[in-house]
Amino acid sequence: MSVIVAAGALALPTACGGTSDSMAGHQKVGSSAPAITATGASPSAAFNDADVTFARMMIPHHEQAVDMADLAATRASDPEIKELAAKIKAEQDPEIRTMRGWLTEWGKPESDPEGHMGHGMPGMMSAQDMKKLEAAKGKRFDKLFTEQMIAHHKGAIEMARTEQADGSNPQAKELAKTIETTQQTEVEQLRKILDRL
Template sequence: MPSPSSRIVAVAAALATAAVVASCSAATDHSQHGSSATTSSAVVAAHNADDVMFAQMMIPHHQQAVELSALVPQHTANQALVALAAKISGEQQPEINAMKALLLQWDVDPGAMGDHSGMAMQGMVDDATMAKLNSLRGPEFDTLWLQSMINHHQGAIEMANNEIAKGQSADMITMAKAMVAAQQAEINQMKQMLGE
């Protein structure tokens, strides 16, 4: 059975293909007036404002997880932590790419936060903690990193569960379910690493 991240990569590839097909058919359909718009919009699957908000907020949330993961090799010799950070980054970067592809399909700027820029995203690591992580090495770094990432994952799960409950896009809901499963398993692993 393919892993959640490989399914997400497949979704991203399918979306990219659909976007190309839509733009090609829109470009070549000049002879049939008005049908080019229908051709390209037919490719765009149903979605709602909750799907858009989820993607716009989860992209920067995931980007911070990738950034946190990138700190690990320079700050610890703990190989279990290095492997976990690489796994998290390896899962979340393809999800970022897939969410950006979906937003482009929906004609939404993937770099824009819409009306959500003032909203707090659950689990985000504050600047003071990021600075502290940058200053620590070894076991002290490991402990703070694990505590921060557990909280970060819990925030992502809360956001993903909201998407599962309120979203309309089948692709986005599938991705949200994969996030919940992967990140809950990682929370359990990180708690074990902390001895909880």
């Protein structure tokens, strides 16, 4: 989904004199926060520590999934894996930009000043795991990629569920819900791929 299109679609009724109430149930996941300022309330005010943690952790988590997907383009031998990897990249790249935008609006740095990022983040692959994936090709790559992406997605689903339970920003919670649904579907597809490899 295009962030620009979604934001433009939300901004149009506001520019034409519509109210934010008429659009309340129609927020697009990738929309940027400035598109819902018709009430005059700052979107920056509606967030808590859980929202910040979600964005800070999900950005590098998504970046690693995109790196894995990039490897599949040249190393995978299975056409379904190549197709799914391209889909993962297409979904997660815009989500990274959206979450970076939120952190900027909230006045929060992308990295945790306490230095806790990357430690205990569910589903993140180690540098050694990534090296193994980079070194693999063909059927070996297909199997490794599938196993590792299942674990990676499960970690993202766990973080998304935490955000839905503990977050307060409606856009962040909506994105978390989308991540959970999308990646759960992809886990099921990946399991079927693994079964036939």
